Amino acid sequence: MSGVWQLLRPRSVAVVGASADPAKTAGRPVAYLRKHGFEGAIYPVNPKATEIDGLRCYPDVRSLPHAPDVAIVLLGAERTQQAIRELAAIGTGAAIVLASGYSETGAEGARRQRELREAAGAMRILGPNTIGLVNLTDRITLSASGALAADQLVSGPVGLVSQSGGILGALLSRGGARGVGFSKLISTSNEVDLDLADFVDALADDPATRVIALYVESIRNPAAFRAAARKAAKAGKPIVAFKIGRSESGAQAAASHTGALAGTDAMYDALFEETGIIRAQAFSDLLDIPAALASERRLGGRRIAVLTSTGGAGTLVADCLGLAGFDLPAPDARTGAALRTLQTGDHAALDRNPIDVTLAGLQPDLLRGAVRVLLGRGGEDAGGGRRGGRAGGGGEARTGRPPASAGAVRGVSDCPEPGRARARRVSGRTRR
Amino acid sequence: MSGVWQLLRPRSVAVVGASADPAKTAGRPVAYLRKHGFEGAIYPVNPKATEIDGLRCYPDVRSLPHAPDVAIVLLGAERTQQAIRELAAIGTGAAIVLASGYSETGAEGARRQRELREAAGAMRILGPNTIGLVNLTDRITLSASGALAADQLVSGPVGLVSQSGGILGALLSRGGARGVGFSKLISTSNEVDLDLADFVDALADDPATRVIALYVESIRNPAAFRAAARKAAKAGKPIVAFKIGRSESGAQAAASHTGALAGTDAMYDALFEETGIIRAQAFSDLLDIPAALASERRLGGRRIAVLTSTGGAGTLVADCLGLAGFDLPAPDARTGAALRTLQTGDHAALDRNPIDVTLAGLQPDLLRGAVRVLLGRGGEDAGGGRRGGRAGGGGEARTGRPPASAGAVRGVSDCPEPGRARARRVSGRTRR
Numbered sequence: 001m002s003g004v005w006q007l008l009r010p011r012s013v014a015v016v017g018a019s020a021d022p023a024k025t026a027g028r029p030v031a032y033l034r035k036h037g038f039e040g041a042i043y044p045v046n047p048k049a050t051e052i053d054g055l056r057c058y059p060d061v062r063s064l065p066h067a068p069d070v071a072i073v074l075l076g077a078e079r080t081q082q083a084i085r086e087l088a089a090i091g092t093g094a095a096i097v098l099a100s101g102y103s104e105t106g107a108e109g110a111r112r113q114r115e116l117r118e119a120a121g122a123m124r125i126l127g128p129n130t131i132g133l134v135n136l137t138d139r140i141t142l143s144a145s146g147a148l149a150a151d152q153l154v155s156g157p158v159g160l161v162s163q164s165g166g167i168l169g170a171l172l173s174r175g176g177a178r179g180v181g182f183s184k185l186i187s188t189s190n191e192v193d194l195d196l197a198d199f200v201d202a203l204a205d206d207p208a209t210r211v212i213a214l215y216v217e218s219i220r221n222p223a224a225f226r227a228a229a230r231k232a233a234k235a236g237k238p239i240v241a242f243k244i245g246r247s248e249s250g251a252q253a254a255a256s257h258t259g260a261l262a263g264t265d266a267m268y269d270a271l272f273e274e275t276g277i278i279r280a281q282a283f284s285d286l287l288d289i290p291a292a293l294a295s296e297r298r299l300g301g302r303r304i305a306v307l308t309s310t311g312g313a314g315t316l317v318a319d320c321l322g323l324a325g326f327d328l329p330a331p332d333a334r335t336g337a338a339l340r341t342l343q344t345g346d347h348a349a350l351d352r353n354p355i356d357v358t359l360a361g362l363q364p365d366l367l368r369g370a371v372r373v374l375l376g377r378g379g380e381d382a383g384g385g386r387r388g389g390r391a392g393g394g395g396e397a398r399t400g401r402p403p404a405s406a407g408a409v410r411g412v413s414d415c416p417e418p419g420r421a422r423a424r425r426v427s428g429r430t431r432r
Numbered sequence: 433m434s435g436v437w438q439l440l441r442p443r444s445v446a447v448v449g450a451s452a453d454p455a456k457t458a459g460r461p462v463a464y465l466r467k468h469g470f471e472g473a474i475y476p477v478n479p480k481a482t483e484i485d486g487l488r489c490y491p492d493v494r495s496l497p498h499a500p501d502v503a504i505v506l507l508g509a510e511r512t513q514q515a516i517r518e519l520a521a522i523g524t525g526a527a528i529v530l531a532s533g534y535s536e537t538g539a540e541g542a543r544r545q546r547e548l549r550e551a552a553g554a555m556r557i558l559g560p561n562t563i564g565l566v567n568l569t570d571r572i573t574l575s576a577s578g579a580l581a582a583d584q585l586v587s588g589p590v591g592l593v594s595q596s597g598g599i600l601g602a603l604l605s606r607g608g609a610r611g612v613g614f615s616k617l618i619s620t621s622n623e624v625d626l627d628l629a630d631f632v633d634a635l636a637d638d639p640a641t642r643v644i645a646l647y648v649e650s651i652r653n654p655a656a657f658r659a660a661a662r663k664a665a666k667a668g669k670p671i672v673a674f675k676i677g678r679s680e681s682g683a684q685a686a687a688s689h690t691g692a693l694a695g696t697d698a699m700y701d702a703l704f705e706e707t708g709i710i711r712a713q714a715f716s717d718l719l720d721i722p723a724a725l726a727s728e729r730r731l732g733g734r735r736i737a738v739l740t741s742t743g744g745a746g747t748l749v750a751d752c753l754g755l756a757g758f759d760l761p762a763p764d765a766r767t768g769a770a771l772r773t774l775q776t777g778d779h780a781a782l783d784r785n786p787i788d789v790t791l792a793g794l795q796p797d798l799l800r801g802a803v804r805v806l807l808g809r810g811g812e813d814a815g816g817g818r819r820g821g822r823a824g825g826g827g828e829a830r831t832g833r834p835p836a837s838a839g840a841v842r843g844v845s846d847c848p849e850p851g852r853a854r855a856r857r858v859s860g861r862t863r864r
Contacts, residue, residue, distance in 0.1 A: 244747050253746060313598050318679075318681045318685035319681065319682020319683075
């Protein structure tokens with residue numbers, strides 16, 4: 001088992017600096033490991049306790065019964081270095097360092113970070129300044145993220161690597177709320193040792209991961225990252241990246257946050273383009289595009305039929321689809337004729353696209369009939385619908401064909417500025 | 433009283449084609465007028481009923497006791513023309529025509545629309561193909577929009593003119609959910625007579641309207657629109673416009689929807705620029721920017737302090753603020769020193785911006801102290817905050833200075849593509 005996989009799927013975990021109080025940050029990892037069903041050995045380490053949550057507590061690292069696969073170090077920066085030295089000495093596989101106060105805080109912190117690396121020797125390090133990692137596939141939580149307080153964590157096909165711990169927690173929480181399931185979530189933060197590329201590489205090998213999502217503040221080793229991205233592409237796993245630092249203020253904040261220079265934003269665009277990475281332009285896309293890709297229902301083309309009962313909503317949707325590079329061909333003569341048999345009068349617009357059945361579309365039979373006609377039609381690659389109603393819009397009627405890629409069409413009525421380049425990328429990808 | 437104001441604030445309303453069944457579209461206007469407290473006279477017109485909702489029902493227009501200020505015509509397109517002719521003949525001030533089947537349906541409909549105009553003579557027409565209008569200031573609902581089924585309608589300072597009826601309903605519903613109050617909402621749709629410009633002109637005179645929001649598919653009379661926009665500007669009422677038809681598909685759909693050619697999108701950009709209109713790039717901005725402007729708390733500059741307890745969220749916010757053209761100056765020496773007295777250790781980033789108090793910021797005293805220091809500082813024009821927590825972000829801590837313009841900063845963690853031009857426009861406006 002490689003060092004990274006020993007970290008992602010440990011059989012034994014030491015929690016150094018564990019608190020007996022689960023309300024404290026230092027009390028969370030043990031509580032979360034048990035709550036979410038970790039089946040390996042847990043070794044709390046704390047000289048002030050003999051037992052934590054019914055588990056035997058060890059006074060120090062040297063007292064551990066054997067070298068753990070992983071140690072979570074919850075001590076302050078001052079005491080972390082000594083613990084790391086001891087963990088490395090007993091042969092611990094990898095340590096997760098939560099302490100902050102390293103390169104993100106300036107020269108003094110950078111010196112401390114170099115010392116941390118030296119103290120670790122051959123032992124792998126995740127962090128420092130990290131919130132840890134979560135392996136939902138195997139129900140292993142190696143993290144103090146408050147998002148793990150949730151009772152139900154939904155595992156799924158999206159592997160996330162984030163250079164921010166807070167973002168990991170936010171995405172874990174939001175993902176659950178949106179029904180997006182994760183396989184692994186890893187916060188790399190200061191990356192004194194293991195970095196983005198290491199985890200992209202590992203996720204490319206992970207059978208539980210079908211799509212990789214990245215929250216990027218800076219790529220420290222472009223060559224390794226490029227190789228890992230290519231490996232993921234070869235494995236058929238699309239990568240979606242949200243890269244911070246598009247503005248000067250953001251780049252400066254990113255540099256402060258995890259202590260690395262961010263490079264120019266255009267450089268990242270080029271790197272993403274070269275490696276086929278889909279760039280998420282809005283933070284919410286970092287959930288929505290992977291969720292759409294993970295569905296593995298991909299568009300075969302770019303033609304979409306829109307069925308609506310309110311012209312305004314249909315127009316909004318059509319405009320956003322157009323900006324995103326989709327085509328809305330009018331129904332052919334036969335389909336138009338079939339639609340017209342459903343509705344008398346000439347106020348409905350049935351032989352164009354959006355197909356507007358007007359408010360009469362609130363009659364379920366009419367709407368069902370129109371959907372049936374469109375299903376039999378075969379001229380489109382996807383269908384989307386917009387049903388008018390009391391609140392002027394709402395439910396979605398699908399034609400049974402794959403719905404348009406959520407990444408391109410999500411929240412179309414709120415679609416942002418003409419993201420042509422981005423839309424092409426997404427829809428191009430979905431055509432493969 | 434001008435024709436437009438007779439329409440916006442009638443003392444008597446005839447409802448032609450009123451149904452006794454409030455569940456039917458034709459039953460709604462009478463029900464809504466009474467439900468929301470209209471104090472004028474209501475004359476239902478329907479040959480098949482003698483009484484509707486306790487009100488005397490008239491068999492036809494000629495039987496009305498006197499010419500109403502406004503008539504809502506709920507008949508199909510086939511019967512509307514005759515009713516319009518009769519309403520005009522008795523001297524009705526204005527008619528609202530809900531029927532569709534006019535210029536939005538092609539050549540035959542366009543002919544019918546010309547005939548409608550001739551039938552109206554001197555009487556003003558709103559529509560056809562409209563959902564009507566709502567005057568929340570005076571609790572007068574002249575509409576069949578299902579959004580009026582809500583028990584509580586919040587009146588406020590935003591006047592909306594929409595060329596789509598469905599959009600009017602959607603914004604009315606969403607506005608209520610977001611706490612945005614409207615003064616008047618008018619759906620102009622096919623604009624056989626009264627158009628966008630007429631209502632912008634009227635709202636410029638309306639004491640209850642402080643901001644004007646427009647949903648635009650096409651401007652049929654640019655000269656009149658320009659004059660009305662200038663009048664609003666002179667009255668100190670900013671205009672925010674969401675213009676559909678940015679893509680070919682959207683332009684085509686807009687043309688189908690309300691039957692007008694949309695012109696090129698660049699032409700609208702130029703027109704908006706020239707008249708100082710703020711262009712909403714996302715549909716949701718059509719609520720958020722007016723709401724922010726209506727607050728009349730405007731930024732005096734572009735410097736913002738961001739206080740965060742999670743570096744990732746602070747970085748996201750900083751990046752979006754940077755893209756929107758804001759500055760995040762680091763605290764000056766005195767402020768930095770004052771912040772450092774609040775927190776020991778060197779893991780917090782207190783002398784830069786975002787000011788990251790780390791998770792220790794979850795201690796209310798620390799956060800309060802930091803807010804107090806920033807309030808006393810005077811170096812920024814606005815403050816924003818982001819508090820970490822279980823779900824990795826959440827509540828907002830305000831410094832007491834005006835929060836940054838919601839139009840520019842709303843949902844910053846979901847900020848879309850670099851909208852520099854737009855951001856400048858918004859923030860430039862807020863600086864006045």
